[in-house]
Amino acid sequence: MSDQLLTINGLSAGTEDKPILHNISLGIGAGETHVLMGPNGAGKSTLGHVIMGDPLYQVSEGSITFDGTDITELGPDKRSLAGIFLSYQAPVEVPGVPLYSFLRTICQMRPELKTTARKFRERVGKIADQLEIDQNFLTRELNVGFSGGEKKKIEMMQLLLLRPKLAILDETDSGLDVDALSIVSRGIEAYRKECDGALLMITHNTRILERLTVDCTHVMVHGNLVADGPASLIDDIDAHGFARFEEALAQKAEA
Amino acid sequence: MANTIITADQTDTTALGHINVPPAQTWNYLRINDIAFDVPTPHFVGDVYARLPQLFDKVECGIGEDAVTWMAHAAGDARYVEVRAGEPHDPIVIDVDAAGCDVSDTGVLVRSGAQATIVACSHGGAAGATSASLLRVIAEREAQVTIIELVACNEDQQHLDAVGIEAAEDAHIEMRQYALGGGKVALGLCCNLAGNASRFSLDSRYLASGTDVLDVNHVIRQRGRNTRADIVTTGILADSARKTMRETIDLIHGAKFAEGSEIETVLVTGDDVVNKTLPVILCDEEDVAGNHGASIGAISPEQLGFLGSRGLGEEEAERLFARALFDDAVIHAVDDDVRQAVLARAAAVLGADVARDIAEVLGYDIREA
Numbered sequence: 191m192s193d194q195l196l197t198i199n200g201l202s203a204g205t206e207d208k209p210i211l212h213n214i215s216l217g218i219g220a221g222e223t224h225v226l227m228g229p230n231g232a233g234k235s236t237l238g239h240v241i242m243g244d245p246l247y248q249v250s251e252g253s254i255t256f257d258g259t260d261i262t263e264l265g266p267d268k269r270s271l272a273g274i275f276l277s278y279q280a281p282v283e284v285p286g287v288p289l290y291s292f293l294r295t296i297c298q299m300r301p302e303l304k305t306t307a308r309k310f311r312e313r314v315g316k317i318a319d320q321l322e323i324d325q326n327f328l329t330r331e332l333n334v335g336f337s338g339g340e341k342k343k344i345e346m347m348q349l350l351l352l353r354p355k356l357a358i359l360d361e362t363d364s365g366l367d368v369d370a371l372s373i374v375s376r377g378i379e380a381y382r383k384e385c386d387g388a389l390l391m392i393t394h395n396t397r398i399l400e401r402l403t404v405d406c407t408h409v410m411v412h413g414n415l416v417a418d419g420p421a422s423l424i425d426d427i428d429a430h431g432f433a434r435f436e437e438a439l440a441q442k443a444e445a
Numbered sequence: 446m447a448n449t450i451i452t453a454d455q456t457d458t459t460a461l462g463h464i465n466v467p468p469a470q471t472w473n474y475l476r477i478n479d480i481a482f483d484v485p486t487p488h489f490v491g492d493v494y495a496r497l498p499q500l501f502d503k504v505e506c507g508i509g510e511d512a513v514t515w516m517a518h519a520a521g522d523a524r525y526v527e528v529r530a531g532e533p534h535d536p537i538v539i540d541v542d543a544a545g546c547d548v549s550d551t552g553v554l555v556r557s558g559a560q561a562t563i564v565a566c567s568h569g570g571a572a573g574a575t576s577a578s579l580l581r582v583i584a585e586r587e588a589q590v591t592i593i594e595l596v597a598c599n600e601d602q603q604h605l606d607a608v609g610i611e612a613a614e615d616a617h618i619e620m621r622q623y624a625l626g627g628g629k630v631a632l633g634l635c636c637n638l639a640g641n642a643s644r645f646s647l648d649s650r651y652l653a654s655g656t657d658v659l660d661v662n663h664v665i666r667q668r669g670r671n672t673r674a675d676i677v678t679t680g681i682l683a684d685s686a687r688k689t690m691r692e693t694i695d696l697i698h699g700a701k702f703a704e705g706s707e708i709e710t711v712l713v714t715g716d717d718v719v720n721k722t723l724p725v726i727l728c729d730e731e732d733v734a735g736n737h738g739a740s741i742g743a744i745s746p747e748q749l750g751f752l753g754s755r756g757l758g759e760e761e762a763e764r765l766f767a768r769a770l771f772d773d774a775v776i777h778a779v780d781d782d783v784r785q786a787v788l789a790r791a792a793a794v795l796g797a798d799v800a801r802d803i804a805e806v807l808g809y810d811i812r813e814a
Binding site: 242244246266267270271275278282285286287290294295300307308329348 | 679710755756761764765773
């Protein structure tokens, strides 16, 4: 087992009027790849957002420790600067902000990534080529008028630029065609190789996992983490679905 | 300019009222119906100055007739450009040096099927100086016109900027408007979509800070059938700046199936700003669609959450929006002199280091002042 990077302990969270996550405990080691699966509405995306510190959700119990620091009370900006990255399932449009301005600003916020404008341009150009992103996109407004696939590529570009210690990819594969999926998968693979960062993949689609070595699989049902297992658990779920986990949770609740 | 016949130290002034009067007015006590300027009285020194063809006299400019008359007189000279289809042409650049009290009067006739790019840039400034730019454009059938209007004046400058457009059948007008500074600035714009299926899109962006006064009047007359107008305005108000924005879409009788939309998003970062907006849709036709939307205040929670997840707190996000405005203006400047004017203004507002970074990241050199 590698050094523990993320430790979630007894976490319960939700929106102001609705509890969503119940007593979640989970650990991710540095450089590990974890997969989070579960039926629709299980709370997987919520967990990703709660780890990121999305102010839409409030933690009612438990703690989140990242890289040895308790981050439960920190805002998303501080968590991001500490090395957590969340790839949005539906990236937010920011009219008025060209992509170039955004990328430059988020890089310059990090002392380890600060660089000259020339080197920044070179780096962005290289990543854009790697992800087959048209350079003209860089002068367009952030996520405005982009297709779903383009938005996901731009998310991958941010991932490769920011080189976080932990990347949470929230259904990054959803809505992608075969070609876009292949490019995004290459981006994730490049992140693993170049940054040696940890991954928490929230997904329904096992194709995106083909190029990755999965260390651990977690299953979430109705806001509860109901099973942890090795990579082979993914194949099991592919074959049999989530019914047995839902039944087990229901029986536990009845008992 | 060919003739500058007003000066910064001039003591005789003319009171110009009824500037930026919207087509439909509201209660006077709201002080939103117009703005007044004291401008230097033009002196004629015996030159015979050129006037634009009479064709341009009928072009409505949004800023008001008195202001148009003053600008035409104060310019002392006029520039007429005709663009024909099939002829290659460079962007038509109108350069107004505000510190030199420049006043320009330009008329552009874009012939049927022709394409033209027009850049009007007013920049710099000096204490007590007044400058102005008057641009009138006639787009004939199927003409395609891109207009970039930039006002990047200093905080001690007063400036008037007017654009009037006549669009014939199937003419397409795409306009970007950047108000990046100026102590007291009036922007008047009117686009008359006279021809059927003519189109107008406006992307208007502004930053008003310090004690700047920014006064804007956008008027779109939709007369032709199947015409389409889209106005998107985004701006930042900081410190104790004052801004008035009037946006009118006038769906005139006979404009069947016309569609017009206007949306304004204002980011307020100063505690003492004054923000007035008068959005109006006038409608005298049944088969039309007019839409209006406005968002005034802070960055949306969704955007803040997203930007936060990339390491930007609220203050950093606000700084990003300000920088982005200048980045966008540099990206669309199309001419290096115009680009340098934007960068000079960026240096004044955001600091020299940020201005240099904007230039270098986008791959441009910055000229030292």
